[in-house]
Amino acid sequence: MKMVFNNNRGPMKTEFEKGHHWCRHRVKGCGFRMTIGRDAVLDVLSNTEDHLSAEDIYMRVHETYPSVGLTSVYRTLDLLVNIGLVYKFDFGDGRARYELAEGPRGKDHHHHLVCTGCGRIVNYRDFIDEEVALLKKTEEGLSKKYNFAITNHLIQFYGLCEGCRKQ
Amino acid sequence: MKMVFNNNRGPMKTEFEKGHHWCRHRVKGCGFRMTIGRDAVLDVLSNTEDHLSAEDIYMRVHETYPSVGLTSVYRTLDLLVNIGLVYKFDFGDGRARYELAEGPRGKDHHHHLVCTGCGRIVNYRDFIDEEVALLKKTEEGLSKKYNFAITNHLIQFYGLCEGCRKQ
DNA sequence: GTTGTTATTGAAAACCATTTTCATAAGGAA
DNA sequence: TTCCTTATGAAAATGGTTTTCAATAACAAC
Numbered sequence A, B: 001m002k003m004v005f006n007n008n009r010g011p012m013k014t015e016f017e018k019g020h021h022w023c024r025h026r027v028k029g030c031g032f033r034m035t036i037g038r039d040a041v042l043d044v045l046s047n048t049e050d051h052l053s054a055e056d057i058y059m060r061v062h063e064t065y066p067s068v069g070l071t072s073v074y075r076t077l078d079l080l081v082n083i084g085l086v087y088k089f090d091f092g093d094g095r096a097r098y099e100l101a102e103g104p105r106g107k108d109h110h111h112h113l114v115c116t117g118c119g120r121i122v123n124y125r126d127f128i129d130e131e132v133a134l135l136k137k138t139e140e141g142l143s144k145k146y147n148f149a150i151t152n153h154l155i156q157f158y159g160l161c162e163g164c165r166k167q
Numbered sequence C: 001g002t003t004g005t006t007a008t009t010g011a012a013a014a015c016c017a018t019t020t021t022c023a024t025a026a027g028g029a030a
Numbered sequence D: 001t002t003c004c005t006t007a008t009g010a011a012a013a014t015g016g017t018t019t020t021c022a023a024t025a026a027c028a029a030c
Helices: A021-029 A036-046 A054-064 A070-082 A128-146 B021-029 B036-045 B054-064 B070-082 B128-146
Strands: A003-005 A086-090 A096-100 A111-115 A121-124 A149-160 B003-005 B086-090 B096-100 B111-115 B121-124 B149-160
Touching (some): A021 A070, A036 A070, A036 A096, A054 A070, A054 A096, A070 A086, A070 A096, A121 B128, A128 A149, A128 B121, A128 B128, A128 B149, A149 B128, B021 B036, B021 B070, B036 B054, B036 B070, B036 B096, B054 B070, B054 B096, B070 B096
Parallel strands (some): A111 A149, B111 B149
Antiparallel strands (some): A086 A096, A111 A121, A149 B149
16 A cells, blocks of 8 residues: 555555545445545545536546546445435536535535536635524424425525626 | 407407416517417416426427427527526426526515425425525625626525325 | 518437446455 | 455446427518
């Protein structure tokens, strides 16, 4: 195994051990095997701020591990979404996008601002507190009224970014 | 021209004239021709509470006008979305769904509760006032901060309906 | 009503993200 | 290391949507 970096006072880390520790534990804890492909996908997701599509992720994984195929990336993403480690989004451009669901400090909130011109996506956290309060209240009300067990929500704003507006 | 119904004190209405008057004016006002297929699609959309896919709409149109093809339904929906008469939604089941954007009294709000089990979709209006107030405020803030011209928003809750929870 | 121009159409083929198939490879408990 | 099972890659299949292209229909001008 190739030694890669040693960023703290613990033992040397291998490629298999960097980043997303809790994710790997979760995968194994759910009874799935940890493989190079799964690790590589988690690695890509935990090292980006972008909203990557399956193919984006495949291309980045492919740089380091050319043996990992697109099919496996799809399968891995599907698995990660199912066990709740990853969120899958649709911004209307015909391909799904994926984001790590939570950081080390717990659930993040994923609200988006989407440019319908160029497809640029901004993750915003402004107003999140107020939104969360309203969402919680709404969620409770809707759950009761419509007898739904609500597990998730989605808020997206669509518009044109500065660049696209100029044209 | 086939006479169909006469539901008020005005002149007899033809099939071409029932329902969605403002929609037809908008289509022509934007420089497009009014055709049987376009009229039929608008007719289906203005007579349903459901969230129909392109194929759903095609099948309903096909009952009355078997000569209208699926391709035209797609093209018409695309046109209607572009001129703002129709909203296109994605609920994550791999096919787009369409809803008339506004009723005679102005813009409606389209917020959804989606069952991830069976795909059932509920349009809710509960909490809309509070949501709209927050959305407006958020919209203004985000517009300013990120330099976006926001034109639209989307709120969806995902969960399991009563029936799906029992399984 | 007729004509002429041009947008619109249907059918079939193309497209493309995603899924399935199936034989092979690799994880990991014993 | 062995063995069983899960995971994998390559290729084919799938399915919603779009494109192509020749034929048709809308509608403005006559």
